[in-house]
Amino acid sequence: MKILIIEDEKALRETLVSSLQKEQYVVEVADTILVAEEKIALYDYDCILLDIMLPDGSGLDLLEKLKQLGKSENVIIISAKNALDDKLKGLELGADDYLTKPFHIAELNARIKAVLRRKNLDGKNSIDIGNVVFDITERTLTVASQNIHLNRKEFDILNYFLLNKNRLITKTALAEYVWGDQVDQADNFDFIYYQIKNLRKKLQDAQADIAIESVYGVGYKLVAL
Incomplete structure (x- = not known):
């Protein structure tokens, strides 16, 4: 946030x-x-x-x-x-x-x-999609009632994707949202790639009903499976 x-x-x-x-x-x-x-x-x-x-x-x-x-x-x-x-x-x-x-x-x-x-x-504390429950207040992610550990940046990235489900998210927009003013000091966006790579693996391993898709040359999109 x-x-x-x-x-x-x-x-x-x-x-x-x-x-x-x-x-x-x-x-x-x-x-x-x-x-x-x-x-x-x-x-x-x-x-x-x-x-x-x-x-x-x-x-x-x-x-x-x-x-x-x-x-x-x-x-x-x-x-x-x-x-x-x-x-x-x-x-x-x-x-x-x-x-x-x-x-x-x-x-x-x-x-x-x-x-x-x-x-x-809409007044709730969580975003629910399929077997995924993402609690904003408690900063937790559960998939099929199993707790999935996320580091701070992974949580913020997934939060941004869930709030913009099915929308194309550019790397620049994602970096500005998650890293704020500090992103101006970055030479490239490789750090985003590695965070998303790890987040994707956690979602896949847990068999989550959501996935982060790459849009070649532009950014990413979160979709429900």
């Missing part, structure tokens, strides 16, 4: 990054509206944490742009301002939730997981 934190307060931003990375999320940050707009134009995020008071403007203005792009439903507003008008305007603009500073990290984690369930899983 990929999260964007739009927050100009450095100490809080670093605390959020550290905490969310421990939850196995891919985390990217922006400290201004301009930087946030650049990232949102390039990447898709499962959840966006948005501060209202930013150095170059109001986060609500950015939220309005996100609504026009159809990307506001996965936004959680985080702000020191507890004014009812700001809350109502944020929710009217499509924000999923509103959290007032200071807040407990545990509460933020719970809000994020709720957003992800509503956005990707």
